[in-house]
Amino acid sequence: MSNLKSKKISISNFCKLIPKIELHAHLNGSLNEDILKQLGCDETSISEYQKLTEILNKTSRNLDECFHLFPIAHNATKTKEKLYMATKSVIKDFKKDNTIYLELRTTPRSEEDMSKEEYIETVVKCINDCKSKYKILVKLILSINRRQDDNNAEESLKIIIKMKEKYPDIIKGIDLSGDPKVGTFNENLFEKARIAGLKTSIHCAEVKNNEEVKKILDFGPDRLGHAVCLHPAYEGSQENWDLYLQKKIPIECCLTSNVICGTVERYEEHHIQELINLRLPFSICTDDKGVFRTNSSKEYEHVMKHFKISPTDLYQFNYNSVEQSFASDEEKKRLIHVLNKVLYLFLGDIFSMVQIKDYCDEPVDEQLYRDLNLAPMWREFY
DSSP states (O other): OHHHHTOOOBHHHHHHHSOEEEEEEEGGGOOOHHHHHHTTOOHHHHHHHTGGGGGTTOSOOOTHHHHTTHHHHHHHTOSHHHHHHHHHHHHHHHHHTTEEEEEEEEOOOOBTTBOHHHHHHHHHHHHHHHHHHHTOEEEEEEEEETTSOHHHHHHHHHHHHHHHHHOTTTEEEEEEESOTTSSOOOHHHHHHHHHTTOEEEEEEOSSOOHHHHHHHHHHOOSEEEEOTTOSGGGTOOHHHHHHHHHHOOOEEEOHHHHHHHTSSSOGGGOTHHHHHHTTOOEEEOOBOTTTTTOOHHHHHHHHHHHHTOOHHHHHHHHHHHHHHSSSOHHHHHHHHHHHHHIIIIISGGGGGSSSOBOOOOOOOOHHHHHHOOOHHHHHHHO
């Protein structure tokens, strides 16, 4: 491995090489173009699914445009067979991007071919089938959509708890997701989930709603999704920010998602800067990598490029993400073991450099990938 240590690499290649921890990825928003074609989507639908990436240069963007696209993926995964294919494709994509731990989230739904229980069973089966094939540790977070009324949300929760009891090693958490402009946060519902042993990751402050943010912070979930409008500089209230500073709940940051949806104007203005400066807990996530045509490597690159983050800082963020994950204590130890092995045995004195070579769009050095063979470590992991 000495030839790897002697190389200077670009920020882009460095971000592709390091093992990644993904804590906020929606199944139906993470489909690539190839799997959409296999699922029967025509070119018009695929272009529609990916159209948001074409609006980066528009002066006006809004979150509503994002939520109009998800029915395309829902329509493409209405059968158990197609849902299984989609799940497998997403897991494979994350593995190809050197993701070693993935928390995939999805909202169970009923279709002609399957009940909500069968929907969950199908995703769980795929996760189990992929475990040994792709050598990636995958957990499942099941969501309740904000559009559901109280009765439907209660029904969904009962099913989620039932499935969690059946698959406790896979199903780890519950989320509140969907259009943040509709519905409300029902703390009693999520308290029932917590009592049942489910971890909680709540989409919070995607839009300005200080009253709801206060309720969510008072509840104290295990993690917050996005939290764009939390800091006073980003339309949040000082009261809520002070409360957040007391609780220090980890935030799942999705830079490209926020920029494309217009909740943040530019990458360099993203609220992750406040978390970095104050050393508050956060993770770097993709949200919907298919819709936004991104991946974890690109998100890591944006953080390094726009906020002058060092390689060791980025590695520390990954260590922190492991601690924030819903993996078991034993799994966290193994993930840290993998991170340490790559850091000390493979990347070596890359970390002794004060700066990595300036960002450039050079092609990936395939020899680096061949040198960075994680298979022996995964044999230890499993």
